[in-house]
Amino acid sequence: MENKKKVAFYTLGCKLNFSETSTIARDFQNGGFERVDFEEIADIYVINTCSVTDNADKQFKQIVKKAMKLNDKAFVAAVGCYAQLKPEELAAVDGVDLVLGATEKFKITDYINDLSKNDMGEVHSCEIEEADFYVGSYSIGDRTRAFLKVQDGCDYKCTYCTIPLARGISRSDALENVLKNASEISNQGIKEIVLTGVNIGDYGKGEFGNKKHEHTFLDLVKALDEVEGIERLRISSIEPNLLKNETIEFVSQSRTFVPHFHIPLQSGSNDILKKMKRRYMRELYTERVAKIREVMSHACIGVDVIVGFPGETDEHFLETYHFLNDLDISYLHVFTYSERDNTEAVEMEGVVPANVRSKRSKMLRGLSVKKRRAFYESQIGTNRTVLFESENKEGYIHGFTENYVKVKTPWNPELVNTLHDIQLTKIDEDGSVRMEFINVDA
Numbered sequence: 001m002e003n004k005k006k007v008a009f010y011t012l013g014c015k016l017n018f019s020e021t022s023t024i025a026r027d028f029q030n031g032g033f034e035r036v037d038f039e040e041i042a043d044i045y046v047i048n049t050c051s052v053t054d055n056a057d058k059q060f061k062q063i064v065k066k067a068m069k070l071n072d073k074a075f076v077a078a079v080g081c082y083a084q085l086k087p088e089e090l091a092a093v094d095g096v097d098l099v100l101g102a103t104e105k106f107k108i109t110d111y112i113n114d115l116s117k118n119d120m121g122e123v124h125s126c127e128i129e130e131a132d133f134y135v136g137s138y139s140i141g142d143r144t145r146a147f148l149k150v151q152d153g154c155d156y157k158c159t160y161c162t163i164p165l166a167r168g169i170s171r172s173d174a175l176e177n178v179l180k181n182a183s184e185i186s187n188q189g190i191k192e193i194v195l196t197g198v199n200i201g202d203y204g205k206g207e208f209g210n211k212k213h214e215h216t217f218l219d220l221v222k223a224l225d226e227v228e229g230i231e232r233l234r235i236s237s238i239e240p241n242l243l244k245n246e247t248i249e250f251v252s253q254s255r256t257f258v259p260h261f262h263i264p265l266q267s268g269s270n271d272i273l274k275k276m277k278r279r280y281m282r283e284l285y286t287e288r289v290a291k292i293r294e295v296m297s298h299a300c301i302g303v304d305v306i307v308g309f310p311g312e313t314d315e316h317f318l319e320t321y322h323f324l325n326d327l328d329i330s331y332l333h334v335f336t337y338s339e340r341d342n343t344e345a346v347e348m349e350g351v352v353p354a355n356v357r358s359k360r361s362k363m364l365r366g367l368s369v370k371k372r373r374a375f376y377e378s379q380i381g382t383n384r385t386v387l388f389e390s391e392n393k394e395g396y397i398h399g400f401t402e403n404y405v406k407v408k409t410p411w412n413p414e415l416v417n418t419l420h421d422i423q424l425t426k427i428d429e430d431g432s433v434r435m436e437f438i439n440v441d442a
Helices: 015-030 054-070 081-085 087-091 105-111 163-167 175-187 217-224 245-253 270-276 282-295 314-326 354-379
Strands: 006-011 034-036 044-049 075-080 098-100 122-124 138-140 145-149 192-196 232-235 260-266 300-307 331-336 383-393 396-401 406-410 419-427 433-437
Touching: 006 015, 006 054, 015 034, 015 044, 015 075, 015 105, 015 138, 015 145, 015 192, 044 054, 044 081, 054 075, 054 081, 075 081, 075 105, 081 087, 081 163, 087 098, 098 105, 138 175, 145 175, 175 192, 175 217, 192 217, 217 232, 217 245, 232 260, 245 282, 260 270, 260 282, 270 314, 300 314, 300 354, 314 354, 331 354, 354 419
Parallel strands: 006 034, 006 044, 044 075, 075 098, 098 122, 145 192, 192 232, 260 300, 300 331, 406 433
Antiparallel strands: 138 145, 383 396, 383 419, 396 406, 419 433
């Protein structure tokens, strides 16, 4: 077929969105389209949106503008979370032709029959109750790691969060399908798979399109550990109440799962956790960290925190700060609370001024730098395995150890996507760690 139509993709937001963009892109390619870079002239631009931060809204408009600059006759489609929550708003943006919500985004190729520009974006967005079927996906962005989606949606009712509105109820991929996808990924020479989902610890729920399920997250982890050819598996983010001791113990002895956990905390104050409707208190979080340290003292533990939630006083914030300062964790992801329509938190009293939110965010980001540095220092002199990435950054190649220490060594293209035993030697000026190879055989 000469003169293939060209399609380009832009993804905002989480790893889950990246894995879904990849799946949608493969559908286009199977349908005879040629995928090009978003910086290039294309016939169709697909933007996978996110609703988690305020910025995502502003970013969306800029990305549409960019596409229109490249080709003002191009067909622009918006899919994803923001498209589900605020379809009319996205459709009204100049240049947008099609807006697809949660259930339609995987059928996008069916909607693009006629590539003529619309004056006003067409909206196909379901009532979110209809988002009850599961579409498995995985992304292969670079050669070293892939994101494998195992679960979608969420049944939790956290008061700040729109994800249940944007992605529907918790539902899971069938175990055999996850294993099939994992094998496909490993057959492409990819060494590391990161498991993603909205609430992956809830895996198993909705396996048959209803609340019945045969499998749990632990079953999933055990089954994946057996897949031939995968060198490394990483659990992305998992709720503290769903990260069970059995899973932690299994990971500590597993063949492929790496000692790296990312566990959302959101606040170190029990008062605020209650207002957020989180499903645990800070004491449980302390127990989880202690359990990980007991069986994997070298594990990397990342934490999500939200600052400036309504009603968060200076005392509450300091409670969070001291809690994290005393906790044996490795780094923080700090989110500044932002108001979201149709959430309970929007109605709450005690709105924290923007400048206070920003100051608290800076304090925690500073704490994160300190924590990461201390974690890296604790690893100097230890022997680890590194998986090298594919980019030449100013004459160096970077990679991550199994416990997520970022290392660098002079660029050598032969190292790309290979695993090596190394010793960590010292922390470099840029914060990454220098290393030496162990017993390099001639």
